[in-house]
Amino acid sequence: MKEEIIIAGFGGQGVLSMGKILAYAALMDNLEVTWMPSYGPEQRGGTANVTVILSDQPISSPVLDTYDTAVILNQQSLDKFESKVKPGGTLIYDSYGIHKAPSRTDINIYRIDAMEATFEMNNAKTYNMIVLGSLLKIKGLVPVESVIKGLKKTLPERHHHLIPINEDAITRGMNLVK
Numbered sequence: 001m002k003e004e005i006i007i008a009g010f011g012g013q014g015v016l017s018m019g020k021i022l023a024y025a026a027l028m029d030n031l032e033v034t035w036m037p038s039y040g041p042e043q044r045g046g047t048a049n050v051t052v053i054l055s056d057q058p059i060s061s062p063v064l065d066t067y068d069t070a071v072i073l074n075q076q077s078l079d080k081f082e083s084k085v086k087p088g089g090t091l092i093y094d095s096y097g098i099h100k101a102p103s104r105t106d107i108n109i110y111r112i113d114a115m116e117a118t119f120e121m122n123n124a125k126t127y128n129m130i131v132l133g134s135l136l137k138i139k140g141l142v143p144v145e146s147v148i149k150g151l152k153k154t155l156p157e158r159h160h161h162l163i164p165i166n167e168d169a170i171t172r173g174m175n176l177v178k
Contacts, residue, residue, distance in 0.1 A: 133173020
């Protein structure tokens with residue numbers, strides 16, 4: 001098993017954190033992992049993306065030109081990465097802020113309404129966990145239990161009281177997938 005993933009959006013959407021939590025969850029499941037963030041000098045509000053590779057074999061390089069899965073959270077990222085999803089791959093996108101939907105017919109495309117779900121939860125900080133929940137439902141990369149362990153590893157202890165809210169957000173994201 002090897003899954004090459006790009007998660008892309010604006011800084012402040014939790015893109016890098018989502019990738020880090022996914023990477024830690026995979027480590028908890030004894031997978032080989034790379035996590036390679038990329039963001040502009042603006043960070044919050046600028047574009048950000050992270051490449052995550054999960055594998056049951058050693059990974060030769062974290063640098064990729066194409067991806068098995070793309071998780072896209074804004075139009076700029078969709079324009080940049082839609083063409084880089086491998087044929088037969090998966091593109092997951094949040095419809096909020098996307099004015100031109102993906103058009104490829106050789107990949108599996110999932111539209112999720114994650115931003116709307118954050119409004120329903122009345123907590124914008126759950127956005128990335130809602131998106132991560134959708135990714136887990138679609139791809140089944142790691143168990144939710146491992147993601148919770150990954151959250152405990154990445155969140156400072158003073159924020160551990162937020163783990164149940166994040167777990168609810170992951171479940172909400174899983175339920176968004178049709």
